[in-house]
Amino acid sequence: xxIEVRNLCKRFGAFAALDGVDLKVADGELLALLGPSxxxxxxxxxxxxxxxWPDSGEVLFDDENAxxxxxxxxHVGFVFQHYALFRHMSVFENxxxxxxxxxxxxxxxxxxxxxxxxxxxxxVQLDWLSSRYPNQLSGGQRQRIALARALAIExxxxxxxxxxxxxxxxxxxxxxxxxxxxxxxxxxxSIFVTHDQEEALEVANRVVVMDKGRIEQVGTPAEVYDSPAxxxxxxxxxxxxxxxxxxxxxxxQLGGEKLDIAxxxxxxxxxxxxxRRHDMQVGPAGAGVLQGEVAHVRKLGxxxxxxxxxxxxxTVIEIDAPRDRELRPGEIIGLNPRRYRIFAAxx
Amino acid sequence: MTxxxxxxxxxxxxxxxxxxxxxxxxxxxxxxxVRIAIIGLAVTFLGIFVVLPLIVVFAQALSRGVGAYVxxxxxxxxLSAIRLTLLIAAISVSLNxxxxxxxxxxxxxxxxxxxxxxxxxxxxPFSVSPVISGLVFVLLFGAQGFLGPWLASHNIRLLFAVxxxxxxxxxxxxxxxARALIPLMQEQGTQEEEAAISLGASGxxxxxxxxxxxxxxxxxxxxxxxxxxxxxxxxxxxxxxxxIRGETNTMPLLVEILYNEYQFVASFxxxxxxxxxxxxxxxxxxxxxxxxxxxxxxxxx
Amino acid sequence: xxxxxxxMGLTLTWLSVIVLIxxxxxxxxxxxLSPDQFWAIVxxxxxxxxxRTSFGLAFAAACVNLVMGTIIVWALVxxxxxxxxxxxxxxxxxxxxxxxxxxxxxxxLFAEKGFLGAPLAGLGIKVAFTPIxxxxxxxxxxxxxxxxxxxxxxIDLDPEIEEAAASLGANRRHIVWRVILPSLTPALLTGxxxxxxxxxxxxxxxxxxxxxLPNVSEIAPLLIVIRLSEFRYADATAIAVVxxxxxxxIIFAVNRLxxxxxxxxxxx
Numbered sequence: 001x002x003i004e005v006r007n008l009c010k011r012f013g014a015f016a017a018l019d020g021v022d023l024k025v026a027d028g029e030l031l032a033l034l035g036p037s038x039x040x041x042x043x044x045x046x047x048x049x050x051x052x053w054p055d056s057g058e059v060l061f062d063d064e065n066a067x068x069x070x071x072x073x074x075h076v077g078f079v080f081q082h083y084a085l086f087r088h089m090s091v092f093e094n095x096x097x098x099x100x101x102x103x104x105x106x107x108x109x110x111x112x113x114x115x116x117x118x119x120x121x122x123x124v125q126l127d128w129l130s131s132r133y134p135n136q137l138s139g140g141q142r143q144r145i146a147l148a149r150a151l152a153i154e155x156x157x158x159x160x161x162x163x164x165x166x167x168x169x170x171x172x173x174x175x176x177x178x179x180x181x182x183x184x185x186x187x188x189x190s191i192f193v194t195h196d197q198e199e200a201l202e203v204a205n206r207v208v209v210m211d212k213g214r215i216e217q218v219g220t221p222a223e224v225y226d227s228p229a230x231x232x233x234x235x236x237x238x239x240x241x242x243x244x245x246x247x248x249x250x251x252x253q254l255g256g257e258k259l260d261i262a263x264x265x266x267x268x269x270x271x272x273x274x275x276r277r278h279d280m281q282v283g284p285a286g287a288g289v290l291q292g293e294v295a296h297v298r299k300l301g302x303x304x305x306x307x308x309x310x311x312x313x314x315t316v317i318e319i320d321a322p323r324d325r326e327l328r329p330g331e332i333i334g335l336n337p338r339r340y341r342i343f344a345a346x347x
Numbered sequence: 348m349t350x351x352x353x354x355x356x357x358x359x360x361x362x363x364x365x366x367x368x369x370x371x372x373x374x375x376x377x378x379x380x381v382r383i384a385i386i387g388l389a390v391t392f393l394g395i396f397v398v399l400p401l402i403v404v405f406a407q408a409l410s411r412g413v414g415a416y417v418x419x420x421x422x423x424x425x426l427s428a429i430r431l432t433l434l435i436a437a438i439s440v441s442l443n444x445x446x447x448x449x450x451x452x453x454x455x456x457x458x459x460x461x462x463x464x465x466x467x468x469x470x471x472p473f474s475v476s477p478v479i480s481g482l483v484f485v486l487l488f489g490a491q492g493f494l495g496p497w498l499a500s501h502n503i504r505l506l507f508a509v510x511x512x513x514x515x516x517x518x519x520x521x522x523x524x525a526r527a528l529i530p531l532m533q534e535q536g537t538q539e540e541e542a543a544i545s546l547g548a549s550g551x552x553x554x555x556x557x558x559x560x561x562x563x564x565x566x567x568x569x570x571x572x573x574x575x576x577x578x579x580x581x582x583x584x585x586x587x588x589x590x591i592r593g594e595t596n597t598m599p600l601l602v603e604i605l606y607n608e609y610q611f612v613a614s615f616x617x618x619x620x621x622x623x624x625x626x627x628x629x630x631x632x633x634x635x636x637x638x639x640x641x642x643x644x645x646x647x648x
Numbered sequence: 649x650x651x652x653x654x655x656m657g658l659t660l661t662w663l664s665v666i667v668l669i670x671x672x673x674x675x676x677x678x679x680x681l682s683p684d685q686f687w688a689i690v691x692x693x694x695x696x697x698x699x700r701t702s703f704g705l706a707f708a709a710a711c712v713n714l715v716m717g718t719i720i721v722w723a724l725v726x727x728x729x730x731x732x733x734x735x736x737x738x739x740x741x742x743x744x745x746x747x748x749x750x751x752x753x754x755x756x757l758f759a760e761k762g763f764l765g766a767p768l769a770g771l772g773i774k775v776a777f778t779p780i781x782x783x784x785x786x787x788x789x790x791x792x793x794x795x796x797x798x799x800x801x802x803i804d805l806d807p808e809i810e811e812a813a814a815s816l817g818a819n820r821r822h823i824v825w826r827v828i829l830p831s832l833t834p835a836l837l838t839g840x841x842x843x844x845x846x847x848x849x850x851x852x853x854x855x856x857x858x859x860x861l862p863n864v865s866e867i868a869p870l871l872i873v874i875r876l877s878e879f880r881y882a883d884a885t886a887i888a889v890v891x892x893x894x895x896x897x898i899i900f901a902v903n904r905l906x907x908x909x910x911x912x913x914x915x916x
Contacts, residue, residue: 051811072817084812087913088831098816101826135913146812153816375810377820382727389723390735392716395764396788397741400753403763407756446662453655465659471667474895476849477747478869479888482876483670486677491881493673517666537649550650579746581852586873599748599852606752606856615756618749625744632744633737 001062001156001189002027003048008057010043010213017043018054019213025191030183032204033193036236040213041193042161048191049159050074061156074157077150077188081162083142085134091145092130095120098153120148123182140171144178151186160192164199176203197237201225209233231343234274241280241317243273247342255312260289266342275337277320278303282327288334292317297327308333404622408615419616428601428617431509435584435597436577439516443573444566447524451562452554454525455532456540466529472521480518481586484511506587508595515583520573527569528562531639535561564638571635575628579621678889681882689886694862695871699890702868705779706847709786713843714836717794718829724795725802743792747852754785755856777859782867785854786847793846794839801835801914834909841902845895 003025010018018040025031033041046052048059050071059066066074085094095117099108108116121127124144134142143163150158163179164172180203183190194200200207201221209216209224209232217229228234235242246253247266252273253259285291292308295316299305303320306327310317319335321327376382409416419425450469454462472480486492488505498505505511539561543553559566581599588595596604598617605614678686689695723729724736742750758765758775765775775781805828813823829836851869859865868887875884 049815051815071811071814072819075817076815078812078815080808080812082806082808084806084808086809086813086827086831088833097813097818097826101813101816101818101822133912135911149812149816375814375820376726377824385719386723386727386729388716389720390731393720393735393738393791396784396791397738399763400750400757400788401741401745403753403757404749446659449655449662450659452651453659456649457652457656459652459656465663468663468667471671474845474899475671476851476869476888476891476895478851478872479674479849479892482872482884482888483674485876486881486885487670487673489881491879493676514666518670521666540649544650554651575744579749581746581748581751582869585851586876599746602748602752603856606755611756614752618752621746621749625741625746625749629737629740629744632740 003157003189003191004058004060004063005044005048006058006060008044008047008054008059010040010047010052010054016213018047018057021057021210021213021215023208023215023218025189028187028189029205030180030203031191032200032207033191033210034195034197034200034207034236035210035216036195038212039210041208041210044210045159045161045191045193048157049076049078051078075153075155077153077155077158079143079146079150079158079160079163081165083134083146083166085142085146085149087134090131090133091121091126091137092117094134094145095149095152097149102153116152120152123151123185124148138171139167140175143167143175147182151188155188158188158190160190162193162195165194165196172199179203201237209236211236228274228341231272231274231346234341234343239277239320241273241275241277241319243275243315243317244345245271245273245342247271252342254290254310255315257312261337261340267344270345271342272345273337273340273342275340277305277318279338279340280317280319280321281336281338282319282321282325283334283336285332285334288336290335290337292333292335294327294329294331294333296329299323308335401622404615404618407611408619410615411612415612416616416619419613420620422613424596424601425613425617428596428598429620431595432578432597432599435509435513435516436574438513439520439577440570440574442517443520444524444570446521447528447569447573448566450525451528451532452558454529455535456537469522469525472518477519477580477582478586481515481583484515484518484587511587512584512595512597515587516577516580519580519583520577523573523576524566524569527572528565531562531565532558564635568632568635568639571628571631575624578624674885674888674892677881677885681886685882686886686889689883690890694866695868695883695887697863698866698868698871698887701779701782701866702848702891703894705783705867706786706844706850709783709790709847710840710844712787713790713794714840717791717798717839717843718832718836720791721795721798721802725799739792739795742789747789747850748856750788750853751785751856754788754853755781758784758857776857777865779859779865781857781859782854782865785857786850789850789853790843790847793843794836797839797842798832798835801832805831831914834905834914837905838902841898841905845898849891849895 003023005021005023008018008021009016017038021040021044023044033044035041043052047054048066050066050069050073053067061074071078086097089097096113099113099116102108117130118127121130124147126141126144126148129137129141129145134145137145147160147163160179164175167175176199179192192204201224204221206218207221207224208218211232217224217233219227219229224233225237228237231242234240243254245259247268247270249268251258252261252266252271254273281288291311293311295307295309297304297306300320302323304323304327305318305320307316307318309315327333377385408419454466485506487494488498488511489495490499492506505514539557540553543557544550548556578597579599580597581603584597585600585603588597588600598621602614602618602621605611605617681689690699720735720739724732724739755776756762758768758781760766760769760774760776762776768775773780775784809827809831810823813827818826849869851867851873854867855870858867858870860870868891872884872887875881875887
């Protein structure tokens with residue numbers, strides 16, 4: 001099922017949670033809403049679900065106005081960050097709940113319900129927990145049951161609100177993979193909200209980067225990482241070096257000195273130069289767009305992370321260099337940005 | 348009791364969405380008609396069973412005018428009953444305050460086996476009928492009681508006299524201070540006391556300088572409830588008192604006697620004093636609860 | 649931490665003197681009766697009727713409080729209306745008001761010429777001096793128990809649970825009856841048990857409005873007082889022991905209930 005959101009606005013008092021959001025979600029895709037707290041991603045998700053209502057704008061499911069229906073009627077599966085399992089019901093009853101409250105006309109009989117619940121518990125590989133209660137399960141198990149429960153009603157869309165936020169790092173990684181393979185198996189249009197960019201980039205087909213109620217960029221994980229459309233996206237995704245520069249007709253200046261780099265199509269004025277840490281190539285002193293002195297070096301897994309004091313002003317930047325040529329504190333080096341972007345500085 | 352509504356129920360929907368969601372019943376709250384019915388039922392029920400009786404007390408007390416009301420309260424019997432009530436309450440509250448502090452210290456600051464059992468024992472008087480609370484003392488000190496003959500031979504009158512009534516009141520008000528303090532002190536833990544001791548303070552110094560200031564609202568709360576119960580106790584004291592006019596009548600007992608003699612204005616006049624005590628207790632309790640809520644877990648320094 | 653010996657010693661001493669020894673006296677006294685004597689007292693017609701009146705009406709009143717208490721706590725927690733805070737505060741009045749005051753107030757209110765008694769008499773319903781009067785008084789004193797026990801649980805209920813149920817297609821009726829009320833069940837039952845226990849032992853609030861007629865409208869606590877005034881200590885003791893045993897069974901059941909609820913993480 002396709003989802004389309006047009007010009008959605010939502011305020012809470014003076015705070016604009018959503019400020020004119022447009023989005024199209026293709027059938028069967030796994031989409032991530034990524035952004036810091038307050039970016040509006042959860043609000044957007046809840047409005048799509050029918051748990052909140054917009055001040056203005058449209059929400060369309062397969063080109064039909066979804067705002068005419070409430071949450072139960074939209075046939076949406078929603079998975080909460082803290083699972084929201086029914087504590088007084090067993091795992092079996094939790095998963096069966098959506099099937100039991102269906103109107104008598106379409107409700108399945110007991111045997112069919114049992115079969116469907118078993119099918120879902122097998123899908124999430126937790127059939128053996130069927131008669132336990134939520135407080136007897138681990139966090140990861142609870143989340144999988146919450147997912148099974150949402151899938152029981154055969155939803156047209158699956159919405160997940162920071163589904164792995166409450167779990168510890170190892171479980172989170174496992175469940176990420178598991179969600180991705182599950183999605184490939186069931187192929188339901190799915191949207192999940194996260195503030196963890198690694199999660200978004202690893203799991204989703206497309207990523208929607210949001211900030212302050214607006215969409216900054218929509219694209220595949222590769223697009224969003226390699227070709228960030230704005231300063232915010234560049235800074236939010238991946239580790240970046242950010243340098244304040246001045247763009248003029250003649251070129252790019254840092255601290256009054258002209259840099260030997262093309263200024264692409266950057267507009268004149270105060271700007272920011274963004275370079276990924278590992279895109280700063282280290283060369284001998286004198287040969288490079290920038291010069292600097294190594295302040296200290298840390299070995300970090302496959303790279304060495306060096307703090308470098310630039311000769312242009314007293315800016316200190318952190319770069320990630322490969323371990324083959326060891327850097328020493330006090331060494332003067334030249335730096336060449338292999339890839340970079342220049343964005344206008346914020347007002 | 349501080350109350351907050353769950354956030355999703357305080358969102359006001361703009362008009363368009365109300366129109367939209369009105370077509371399909373919003374599963375997040377009840378229909379307006381149902382809400383009104385529930386509120387109506389609740390308010391009516393409380394109005395009939397709680398508000399009306401309160402009003403009746405004052406209405407009846409003033410039914411012959413303020414003059415009669417004041418006269419009833421100025422009656423020597425009434426004054427004597429008030430004095431006795433205050434006396435018994437003062438003794439009960441002071442003794443149970445000390446005990447409550449001691450018991451709360453023992454339970455909250457130490458780990459020992461049988462702690463739950465001890466706390467259950469402390470709670471015992473709460474679950475016993477007031478009449479039985481009085482009965483046990485009659486069995487102990489009455490003419491046919493265990494200590495009856497011994498007391499008689501020493502000319503000590505406990506029953507049908509103030510000492511017996513005080514004992515019965517001590518019994519029923521026993522748990523109040525401890526119950527208020529134990530959870531509070533348990534929550535506050537032992538760290539501050541341990542710090543004081545490590546700095547060289549003695550046990551008593553620690554108690555007065557560190558513990559007491561932290562629990563002051565709890566102490567007030569416990570004393571408040573203890574006092575309310577002590578002044579208002581009827582069943583237990585009735586059994587033990589002998590109803591000797593002018594001598595062994597507390598205010599609640601006098602209320603009963605006057606009512607049975609059809610002296611309604613006098614009876615309700617004294618009852619109104621007790622009712623006012625109850626209202627003041629409730630108001631003070633609400634204020635103290637707010638202090639207690641604020642006081643966890645950090646305290647003023 | 650210093651002072652354990654001293655404080656424990658004082659605690660146990662005070663506890664024994666004021667509570668344990670008197671209670672022990674009661675049980676020792678009851679053991680002086682032979683089982684046959686005990687049985688005869690407890691099953692005498694008047695005693696049985698008194699016990700039946702006390703327990704039966706207390707249970708009925710507690711059930712009324714269960715239903716009305718749920719309605720009241722729902723209105724106080726879930727809705728906003730003018731005077732809500734005030735009504736929340738007055739729920740505690742039956743708890744704070746001295747029992748004798750409550751007794752005469754209820755009696756005057758429901759007497760045949762009383763403010764509520766008069767219209768009811770017009771409908772042919774006599775409240776004062778009948779078992780109905782006892783029932784009314786027991787409802788009065790039980791009001792705070794269900795409300796205050798359920799209130800914190802209802803307040804802490806996670807709104808996401810209801811949203812989850814809504815997103816799964818449940819309508820409001822489903823959500824209330826299948827999701828919310830079942831998770832309140834332990835608190836509701838605890839409140840019921842506490843209201844019942846209180847009503848069974850209640851004396852002051854009840855005796856003014858009750859008829860106090862033996863075998864008809866006589867409550868067990870009153871019978872104990874009467875037996876004491878007749879110096880029939882043995883009878884009084886026997887009845888008291890029966891009442892105590894039932895009270896303790898109720899408390900025991902409540903504790904078990906709460907512990908079970910904790911295993912389901914339904915109550916703290």
